[in-house]
Amino acid sequence: MTRLVHKELAGGIATITLDSPPNRNALSVRLLGDLAEHLEWALAEPKARVIVLTGAGPVFCSGADLKEQRTSDAPVTASFPEVLSLIWESPKPVVCRLNGTARAGGLGLVAACDFAIAPLTASFAFTEVRLGVVPAMISVPVLRRLQPRAAAEYFMTGEVFDAARAVEIGLLTRAVPPEELDETVAHYARMLVKGGPEALAITKRLVREVPAVPFEEGLRRMTELSAERFTSSEGQEGISAFMTKRPPRWVPEGS
Template sequence: MADELVHYEVRRGIAAITLNSPHNRNALSAQLRAELTQHLATADADDEVRVIALGHTGPVFCSGMDLKEAGGASANQQGVNEFPAILEQIWTSPKPVVAKLAGPARAGGVGIVAACDIAVAVEGATFAFSEVRIGVVPAVISVTVLPRLLPRAAHELFLTGETFDATRAVAIGLLNSAVPAEDLDAEVRRFTDMLALGGPNALAATKQMLRQPRPANLGETFADMLELSAHHFGGQEGQEGITAFVQKRKPSWVPQD
């Protein structure tokens, strides 16, 4: 039986999904893609899971597709065809997803980082859209990356393939935070602890709202948002949150110490 390439563990409502294939820099091999897909689905289906933390072992977060895994364009294309489903799983997950990077990301790995709701990296992490330098186009990852990046930076970095550091990644919107290596765990925990305070249904609905493009007609938009607000304000979760606030206690969904 093959060793696992993605480890899954749940503690206090946090599902830790860890890429565990350091021998090939956590490249997106067929086995890793299959295990990552399964663990994301497991976390989404588990009501006890409040937040997903996506991390890695080894010095590299993810180097992108495993180009050495199989010979022939058709075999490599199969991996490319499967990858969008993983990005969509992360992007549309009802649970907040936090990326934790103790090292660099390239190509598809950057697409995964961008698909997460929050991304934290060590200051020494680096990034690059290196596709053009091997004669291919960063097309698939653009779906998750471009909504995050400043347009001018996207043109520069997609076209040049230049390597950039975590500080710049924060400045252009790819990362939320870049911290010294010794502070990485604490910074990720700061975000996961805050996310765990939100109502599960409210978080899922807020994520869905954030994904929607804003139409030109503001009147229609306000009407839709009023309906969404009223639905959750009057719902069981909203009423529990309001009652807990008045009673100066934690809502029922907050993990207990």
């Protein structure tokens, strides 16, 4: 049976590609199964330092496979929470390279990633309410990215918005001309592989958790963490590499 998701590893970067263009990379049972398997591979592979999630064809992901859903009594996206958790909780940075438009559930994938870069020609919409359903599962990562007013506007109207607006409201990191997409994604990936693996995983948690911690408690905890990291083996290697003007051992050769 043909795989609906493909993987590739080069230069410390694991690229995972949704490859079901005939149905616009819709979230079918098979695609979600393949995606979960490939994400688990990337997380377990020591040589994979950064994960890039992208799609084949003109659409990144159109959301749930509605044709498949019509013939199934159970939700076809029953395994979607597992996929979202694998991305969200990944200790390795995850960059979403949107090859094109995204709708509904596809925006859950976008929001779960740490970085999201799209061409300016891409468009987006939370179309669920127009089908009489709701953006339930994807609201968990999406509402952690979107401005509250924008979330209410687009969740409730289903209106299409462009990539520039997606950046403005926090859904995307960057929107660039199509011809600059690959180089922009590569730029982020090259920068990320230079960070210490442990330091990146901890910093990813800091970005999410520290704003909710009371100020004085935050200072106390972060002072302890700072001292711990400076004396860690990874921290000592990074300092030694800086002082001797060489790349740290964790940087893939040629990066």
